[in-house]
Amino acid sequence: MVPRPELRALAGGGPAKVTIEDAGFFYGRFRALRDVNLEVPEKRVTALIGPSGCGKSTLLRMLNRMYDLVPGGRAEGRVLIDGEDVLRTTRLLELRQRVGMVFQRPSPFPMSIRDNVVFAPRLLGWKRPRIEAAVRESLEGAALWDEVKDRLDEPATGLSGGQQQRLSIARCLAVQPEVILMDEPCSALDPIATLKIEDLIHRLARDYTIVIVTHNMQQAARVADYTAFMLMNAEDRCGELVEVGPTVELFNRPRDRRTEDYITGRFG
Amino acid sequence: MVRADRFRILTGGTGLLAPLALLLIVTVLVQQAWPAIVHFGPGFLTGRVWNPVSLNFAALPYIYGTVASASIALVIAIPVGIGVALFLAEPGQAGLRGAIGIAVELLAAIPSVVYGLWALFVMGPFVFKALETPLNNRFGSFPLFSGTARPTSLFTAGLILAVMVLPTLASISREVIRAVPGGLREASVALGATWWETTWRVILPAARAGIFGAVVLALGRALGETIAVTMTIGNRAQISPALFEPAYTLAAVIANEFTEATAPLHTAALVELGVVLIGVTLTVNLSAQLLLRASADARP
Ligand SMILES: Nc1ncnc2c1ncn2[C@@H]1O[C@H](COP(=O)(O)OP(=O)(O)OP(=O)(O)O)[C@@H](O)[C@H]1O
Numbered sequence: 001m002v003p004r005p006e007l008r009a010l011a012g013g014g015p016a017k018v019t020i021e022d023a024g025f026f027y028g029r030f031r032a033l034r035d036v037n038l039e040v041p042e043k044r045v046t047a048l049i050g051p052s053g054c055g056k057s058t059l060l061r062m063l064n065r066m067y068d069l070v071p072g073g074r075a076e077g078r079v080l081i082d083g084e085d086v087l088r089t090t091r092l093l094e095l096r097q098r099v100g101m102v103f104q105r106p107s108p109f110p111m112s113i114r115d116n117v118v119f120a121p122r123l124l125g126w127k128r129p130r131i132e133a134a135v136r137e138s139l140e141g142a143a144l145w146d147e148v149k150d151r152l153d154e155p156a157t158g159l160s161g162g163q164q165q166r167l168s169i170a171r172c173l174a175v176q177p178e179v180i181l182m183d184e185p186c187s188a189l190d191p192i193a194t195l196k197i198e199d200l201i202h203r204l205a206r207d208y209t210i211v212i213v214t215h216n217m218q219q220a221a222r223v224a225d226y227t228a229f230m231l232m233n234a235e236d237r238c239g240e241l242v243e244v245g246p247t248v249e250l251f252n253r254p255r256d257r258r259t260e261d262y263i264t265g266r267f268g
Numbered sequence: 269m270v271r272a273d274r275f276r277i278l279t280g281g282t283g284l285l286a287p288l289a290l291l292l293i294v295t296v297l298v299q300q301a302w303p304a305i306v307h308f309g310p311g312f313l314t315g316r317v318w319n320p321v322s323l324n325f326a327a328l329p330y331i332y333g334t335v336a337s338a339s340i341a342l343v344i345a346i347p348v349g350i351g352v353a354l355f356l357a358e359p360g361q362a363g364l365r366g367a368i369g370i371a372v373e374l375l376a377a378i379p380s381v382v383y384g385l386w387a388l389f390v391m392g393p394f395v396f397k398a399l400e401t402p403l404n405n406r407f408g409s410f411p412l413f414s415g416t417a418r419p420t421s422l423f424t425a426g427l428i429l430a431v432m433v434l435p436t437l438a439s440i441s442r443e444v445i446r447a448v449p450g451g452l453r454e455a456s457v458a459l460g461a462t463w464w465e466t467t468w469r470v471i472l473p474a475a476r477a478g479i480f481g482a483v484v485l486a487l488g489r490a491l492g493e494t495i496a497v498t499m500t501i502g503n504r505a506q507i508s509p510a511l512f513e514p515a516y517t518l519a520a521v522i523a524n525e526f527t528e529a530t531a532p533l534h535t536a537a538l539v540e541l542g543v544v545l546i547g548v549t550l551t552v553n554l555s556a557q558l559l560l561r562a563s564a565d566a567r568p
């Protein structure tokens with residue numbers, strides 16, 4: 001099946017880093033996602049928006065195979081990262097090193113700030129000097145270094161919510177990923193912490209390909225270069241990709257009626 | 269205001285009941301044991317002779333047996349219990365896990381005398397044949413496996429104690445592991461960790477304090493268990509590293525001799541063993557708490 005051309009993000013985009021072809025997903029017998037075709041441009045921010053339950057998280061979790069944790073979960077189609085099919089790879093450690101993920105709730109591990117940051121490098125068996133260097137680099141990358149440099153050996157649970165979320169980002173930066181997935185990374189944070197994360201996302205987009213799920217259309221408008229709108233089919237509750245394009249275009253001149261309804265708030 | 273005060277007095281009062289009861293029990297015991305305490309002095313704790321005929325009494329072999337059998341029980345029950353808890357805490361396969369979960373909890377409902385009977389007639393002879401004798405024959409020069417192996421031994425008692433404390437350990441640990449936020453597991457997996465790495469580096473450290481609580485509870489039960497141990501440990505007062513030889517515990521000797529003790533000093537010495545048992549339990553508990561606190565400070 002040829003991917004529908006209108007569902008591709010093109011104009012001005014660099015080369016595609018992630019190519020999703022005819023992707024679908026099942027939770028047991030329930031089909032949660034169907035016929036998703038999407039190209040995620042390299043070193044840009046792509047937002048997934050849509051009403052609750054339309055499958056945004058499901059789609060995001062296909063990109064790093066998080067759905068492996070769900071009993072009865074099954075993916076179809078292809079998800080190519082630099083041409084390699086993620087859905088069929090057996091090298092999960094390598095995949096998850098290349099594709100990092102930040103969740104809705106900050107989840108500091110019960111260990112020191114330093115040990116949190118070097119969690120993944122240790123899994124990869126890096127040598128000590130390289131691990132030491134990664135601590136500072138990733139904390140700087142996550143705009144957290146100045147706030148924690150004097151308390152690296154204190155428990156990470158002592159940080160504020162916003163700091164914990166930036167620690168989660170530092171934790172995935174530590175292994176120098178190529179793609180970073182974020183599932184509503186700000187929805188548990190206050191407005192100021194949210195602004196800090198949004199700033200950070202802007203800066204990270206220089207070096208990383210970012211896919212962010214958000215409930216908040218203003219946030220999508222603020223941080224994303226491209227936006228994809230998803231919707232749940234009313235008949236079988238299955239999620240579909242409706243429209244994708246440069247954020248400015250999608251919000252100002254939506255091509256699909258359903259997109260327009262959603263962004264103008266006419267949708268429930 | 270008056271109400272709140274009354275409430276506070278009431279809760280404070282009931283809260284005081286537990287330590288008060290402990291104090292009362294210890295006081296009465298010490299009073300009953302007083303003749304022996306005066307007669308034997310601190311030597312009661314370090315001596316090895318227990319002779320009702322010559323009225324010579326000391327507690328060390330019993331202290332050793334108590335601590336050793338409980339330790340063996342924990343060494344076996346902790347890994348098994350945590351393993352079972354990890355298995356039960358996993359999502360999915362509700363049928364199988366549910367059945368095993370219920371089975372584990374039913375283990376707690378079996379009276380200890382039944383455990384004792386089963387250990388005496390089934391488990392003891394089996395372990396003697398399948399484990400003790402071969403190890404004893406082949407590695408008899410190694411202190412742990414030395415001596416003359418017997419079906420009723422320190423090891424048999426430790427093993428049955430392990431079975432008895434397993435439900436406590438497994439079900440509390442399961443709840444604690446379940447209570448670890450799912451986000452931690454996801455975050456760890458998303459960083460490339462396998463199930464094992466996640467369990468070992470994230471889940472168990474997060475659940476550590478709670479699992480430790482379960483271990484302390486299990487230890488309390490193992491130290492004080494009487495009837496099943498009396499039936500399986502062989503009841504010989506000796507201090508020996510040999511696992512497959514008999515030993516004797518504080519609780520067992522009290523149960524065995526109390527009804528036959530006629531000499532007042534004998535009775536007093538048995539009561540003093542009870543005081544020592546309380547002392548051992550409290551000491552072990554307190555040092556466990558301190559240990560936990562120290563390790564929490566050292567490794568956040
Ligand atoms: N583990 C699961 N088992 C069964 N069904 C699931 C599971 N996770 C999600 N679903 C279903 O799949 C559909 C898509 O869920 P998903 O979490 O991807 O939506 P979402 O767009 O991220 O929603 P939200 O904005 O509320 O986070 C929903 O109908 C949901 O009920």
Ligand SMILES: [Mg+2]
Nearest residue numbers: 056057058183
């Ligand atoms: Mg979601």
